[in-house]
Amino acid sequence: MAADHGQILKAENREIELDTLARHAQQQWKGPFFFVQAADTQLGLMDRWGTDGSDGKDYPEANWDREKVLCKESVAAVNAMSPKPRFFIVCGDLIDAFPHEVPELRAQQIQDLKSIYSKLDPDIPMVCVCGNHDIGNSPTKQNINKYQSEFGDDYFSFWHGGVAFLVLNSQFYEDPSQVEDLYAKHEEWMEGALAEAKSAGCKHIVIFQHIPWFVEKADEDKFYFNVAPELRKKKLEQLHKAGVAKIFCGHYHRNAGGWYPSEDKKDMEVVVTSAIGCQIGPDQHGMRIVQVTDNQINHKYHSIQAFPARVTL
Numbered sequence: 001m002a003a004d005h006g007q008i009l010k011a012e013n014r015e016i017e018l019d020t021l022a023r024h025a026q027q028q029w030k031g032p033f034f035f036v037q038a039a040d041t042q043l044g045l046m047d048r049w050g051t052d053g054s055d056g057k058d059y060p061e062a063n064w065d066r067e068k069v070l071c072k073e074s075v076a077a078v079n080a081m082s083p084k085p086r087f088f089i090v091c092g093d094l095i096d097a098f099p100h101e102v103p104e105l106r107a108q109q110i111q112d113l114k115s116i117y118s119k120l121d122p123d124i125p126m127v128c129v130c131g132n133h134d135i136g137n138s139p140t141k142q143n144i145n146k147y148q149s150e151f152g153d154d155y156f157s158f159w160h161g162g163v164a165f166l167v168l169n170s171q172f173y174e175d176p177s178q179v180e181d182l183y184a185k186h187e188e189w190m191e192g193a194l195a196e197a198k199s200a201g202c203k204h205i206v207i208f209q210h211i212p213w214f215v216e217k218a219d220e221d222k223f224y225f226n227v228a229p230e231l232r233k234k235k236l237e238q239l240h241k242a243g244v245a246k247i248f249c250g251h252y253h254r255n256a257g258g259w260y261p262s263e264d265k266k267d268m269e270v271v272v273t274s275a276i277g278c279q280i281g282p283d284q285h286g287m288r289i290v291q292v293t294d295n296q297i298n299h300k301y302h303s304i305q306a307f308p309a310r311v312t313l
Contacts, residue, residue: 008117008126010152011167014189018125021087021158029162029203029294032313036078036085037208037299038287039250040275042133043067043109044096049278059102064109067277070285070304071116074276077287077307079121085289085311086160088124091250091273092131092170092210094151099136099143110150129167130154131210131251138175144182155186157193163204163292164197166190170211170249173227173235194242203294204245212249212272215256225252236260240268246297248273248290254281255301271299 009016019025043064050056078088094113097106117126128151135154136143144154154169169186176183197205213232214220222228227235239247240260247270249257256272259265274283284303289311291298302308 008114008120008128011127011156011158012153014153014156014193016125016127016156016158021125021127021160023157023159023164023200026159026161027200027202031161032291032293033086033161034289034291034311034313035160036081036088036287037091037248037271037273037290038074038089038276039091039210039273040093040131040253040277041067041071041074041090041113042093042096042131042275042277043071043113044105045093045278048096049280053280059097059105064096064112068112068116070276071113072119073304074287075116075119077304077309078124079119080307080309082310083313084121084123087127088120089127089129089208089248090276091129091208091248093133093250094128094131096133098133099146127158127167127208128152129208129210129250130169130171132171132174135169135171137171138178139171140178141182144169144179155189157197159202161292162202163206164193164200164202165206165208166193166197168207168209170209170227170251173231174211191238194239194244198243204292204297205243206297207239207244207247209247209249211251212257213247213260213270214258215252215272216258218258218260218262236268244268246271246290246299248288250275252280253278255283273301276304 046066047062048056095109135147157166172183214226252272253275255274257270260268273288286303288301
């Protein structure tokens with residue numbers, strides 16, 4: 001594990017070695033805790049999106065001044081919390097410019113993002129999840145390598161207080177055509193990580209990824225913001241059988257989600273969290289507080305402007 005700025009963590013060898021998030025130090029339940037989950041800081045999209053996706057500006061005219069303000073406000077909100085969240089995680093699309101676009105502007109977006117989040121309290125580590133804008137809609141080995149040099153491993157696991165957390169690269173589920181071998185390694189790793197978590201007797205297994213399996217119902221049709229139904233069914237069944245409790249996602253720029261296998265049998269929940277940055281629906285710029293107890297995981301989305309400073313466990 002390495003840190004670029006402050007406590008922005010870079011996973012290495014598919015693990016985070018920071019003691020508060022390391023498996024070797026965090027396999028035992030130590031009581032209730034909470035963390036903050038966010039998504040789509042996506043520096044640059046607000047200008048590119050405009051009011052409805054049809055009237056935005058393109059690079060180099062587009063800027064990310066508004067996202068910088070929102071990200072700084074998110075840092076202030078998280079830092080003000082008491083007690084402190086055990087970690088802060090952003091579920092993908094950290095920046096907006098694709099790997100093949102405007103390299104100098106993309107580099108500046110990354111620098112600005114890291115600079116802003118280096119101001120997080122040193123006791124609140126930041127964990128990053130890769131999104132489609134971070135590695136490309138059809139990722140290549142070169143673009144994944146770039147991401148790894150910038151943010152660390154594109155998939156990995158970490159633990160806290162007896163809970164196993166798996167970070168997936170959901171772009172493999174959208175278009176792995178140029179990286180079939182890496183996709184196979186991802187699936188092999190995930191199967192092993194799920195088995196290890198279950199055999200270790202963890203309290204819960206939680207997944208983080210960018211693209212949701214679905215946004216409302218497990219049997220919904222394929223569209224831009226979800227995974228194709230045949231693969232979706234296969235992977236949801238795998239995760240459900242492994243005992244996964246929650247799957248936290250972003251990508252949709254709106255709050256959404258649902259249960260698998262059904263609303264009646266609330267075994268595994270897909271939670272879709274709206275953006276810190278650009279909003280496509282009616283939600284406000286915000287983040288989600290996730291409270292973990294020995295027998296359940298509860299969560300609630302809050303706007304950055306009205307983010308709670310105190311959390312009661």
